[in-house]
Amino acid sequence: MGRYQGRVAVVTGAARGIGWGIASRFAEEGASVALVDLDAAAVAEAADRLPLRPGAAATAVVADVSSAPAVETAIGTVVGDLGGLHVLVNNAGVTRDNLIHKMPEDEWDLVLGVHLKGAFLMSRAAQRHFVEQRYGKILNLSSTSALGTRGQANYSTAKMGVQGFTRALAIELGPFGVNVNAVAPGFVTTEMTDATAARLGLGVEEFRNARAERNPVRRVGSPDDIAAAAAFLCSDEASYVTGQTLYVDGGSKL
Structure with a gap:
């Protein structure tokens, strides 16, 4: 029996990348999984590909997490x-990188709206069920960029905000059997980071290799690395862990 047998997990931004990796890991461990994303075709296809165990189910939900x-x-x-x-x-997220003197207000609002307001709205809706049943797990995706990255004032602010939000929720919801934690990935191979390489005029492998040289383990991360951390933090094995942000970055910030 998997750790998530009989559990229902919701993952936002789950059509691809880290979200897909986490959703897939939950399915492998027995969960029924709801994939939430704005891309209707991609999220439906992703739900069909989930490695579900017997008795589990999947559903694809199209939603804008920044809309109540x-x-x-x-x-x-x-x-x-x-x-x-x-x-x-x-997990749902977007990037709109720009230096502060070039950043329009709508790029600031979009990034904070998806990452921070989205986490707030989803958590507010989910906690009603968690508190009533006196059981629940919330995992928020932060980033090493929370510590500050040039050209990402909006993204860095949102991701550090996620960490404060995580601690506040852990305090509020802990008495009701709800654990709230965060994972802060470093560089992970996704379509989003590949797009960054293109924007910088670099080849994907060139960009990945350069990033790998910046951390002690000398490799970049994969969605599976983040999924492994998520699978632990959302399991009953982590029932005494709450309010924490786990950096999964190959030691890049050491």
């Missing part, structure tokens, strides 16, 4: 389709 009505509808759909809710992973 959309979030409320999404959580209602998940509970209706899968019969409950036990784990929430707030």
Whole structure:
């Protein structure tokens, strides 16, 4: 029996990248999984590819996590389709990199809206179920960029905000059997980081190799690395862990 047998997990931004990696890991360990994303075609295809165990199910939900009505509808759909809710992973994200003197207000608002407001809205909706059943796990995705990255004032602010949000929720929800933690990935091979390479005029492998040289383990991360950390922090094995941010970055910030 897997660690997540009989559990229902929701992962936002799950059509690809880190979100897909986490959703897939939960499915491998027995969970029924709801994948939430804005890309209808991609999230439906991702749900079909989940490695579900017998008795588990999957559902694809199209929703904008920065919209309160959309979030409320999404959580209602998940509970209706899968019969409950036990784990929430707030992974949905976007980047709009720019130096501060070039950054338009809408790029600031978009990045904070998806990362920070999205985590707030999804957590607010999910915690009603968690508190009632006195059980739940919330995992928020931060980033090593929370410590500050040139050209990412919006993203760095959002990701550090996620860490403060995680600690506050852990204090509020702990008495109701809810654990709240965060993972802060370093460089991970995804479509988003490949797009960064293109924007910098670098080849994907060239960019990855350069980033690998910056950390002690001399490699870049994969979605599976982040999924492994998520699978632990959202499991009952981590029931005495809350309010923490785990940096999964190959030691790049040492």
